[in-house]
Amino acid sequence: MTTPVESRVDVELDDDDVHELSAEQVRDPTAPGLWIYLLVGTLFGIVLTKGEAISWFRIQEMFRFQGFHMFGIFATALPTAIVGVQLLKQRWRRTLSGETVVIPPKHLGSGVRYAAGGTIFGLGWALTGACPGPLFALLGSGVTTMAVAIVSAMLGTWTYGRLRHRLPH
Amino acid sequence: MPEMLLHPWPWYVAGPLIGLFAPLLLWLGNRLFGVSSNLRHLCSAIAPRGIPYLSYDWRREGGWNLAFVAGIVVGGLLAGLVFGNPEPVAVAASTRASLASLGVHDLTGLVPRELFAWSSLATARGWIVIVGGGFLVGFGTAYAGGCTSGHGISGVANLEKPSFIALGGFFAGGLLGTFVLLPLVLGLR
Structure with missing residues (x-):
């Protein structure tokens, strides 16, 4: 509750x-x-x-x-x-x-979401070499494993939605 | 096929063009340029599961953006596959050396071929880069409320403080990923 x-x-x-x-x-x-x-x-x-x-x-x-x-x-x-x-x-x-x-x-709030979320995204950006737009462009260009990265990114977004009320914002 | 179409574009051509999309979408219909919302729209369409963050009318809110992202796939196909650059990417010699020390030698195409091959998903490094990296991108952009386009371009163009903070985070994470995480991961088999 x-x-x-x-x-x-x-x-x-x-x-x-x-x-x-x-x-x-x-x-x-x-x-x-x-x-x-x-x-x-x-x-x-x-x-x-x-x-x-x-x-x-x-x-x-x-x-x-x-x-x-x-x-x-x-x-x-x-x-x-x-x-x-x-x-x-x-x-x-x-x-x-x-x-x-x-x-x-x-909405600025405490700003934590921007710093923390931004850093987490940055880690993923360095690994995949792609932010969300490029994930889709790479898929189109024939890097078909990006479909897996996109599904995984959706899972990440879904997980955020699930944990949202417990995270500092 | 004219050789020119295959050449990559210099930054002073691509940069200003990329900058035009935020005002263009705003002008076309008050749309906020930002790609990561589509991950949310897709989740909302497929598995909202009663989660408040995902329970909204995704067709109404995100239909235009999903069309936009479908366009990005088509654009990638045209510019990367049909008119793709056959030459290795012209990155700095120091970058070639840095990547060679990480075991990345083939600089043709848009990504290291071996690392992003389907067979790579059977290795720890490939799994962490593709599945782990993708997850971090999806979680991080949702948490931050935007990505390189939504915060980095749209938010900054509207001079919003949250977007400047997010941009700092993007780079902090990117540096950590590049200098700490990536060398560790690429060292794995």
Whole structure:
């Protein structure tokens, strides 16, 4: 049975969940269909793969600070993303179908989840050489054992869901 | 087939293009660029088992993102298989030396072939790298609430403090994995 303290934590977490997913609540029926996301995902997969961001060897080069390639990718991707998102949020303010641009804020809490979860993910990133996007791109590129890694990653996510109320956030 | 299509792209081409996806998805329909949520959507679709974290309408919340990730698989197929780079990856000479000392000599393809072959799953090292590594990626990104795309690009682009903390964690874990865990694991048979 949950104590009152635990259930309060749960409520907080659930609120956070609603935030994470809340952009979905006010969906315009004229918003683009799934095929456009399939297309955009395909472009993303091509860029990740051609840019070698899914290369196990490039990730090793990055974590060993022996080459500039991956740092160059982050150093140019971030300013592009920051300028694009900030312009959209503060200047243009509208999506393609005219909705107001909404980015639900992330809930900081104690910050433990970001530091601890981030570190655990980083360990897995160094081993597999892949974050979630590259896991799928590698599968497509013919590294078929990545299907096993993806199922295992799903199991990891499921386990987190199961243990969630006991973990510090 | 034109030679050019097979070449990998330099960082100054790939980087800015990667950065465009966060604003693009936001503009297309208020979608937050982030791949790891799909692991959650897939769990929710397959085995929610009454777990609150996995009990939601995954089609409604995650349908677009699952389409996006299916696209990533297609993109990997086109760029990695059909137009894959036949040459070994041009990593630094020091990286080649470091990897050789770990027993990784074949630098063609996108991953060390032997380590990620199906037969590798019968070895301790292959099992730890593929199954163990995958588990850590899934658990860690769920715990952190995002991965390299969701925190590293989207969150940072929105200038959110949690994402900067997460990014620090990604790197701390990556260094620990590279310099402590990986040498141990690759030493196993």
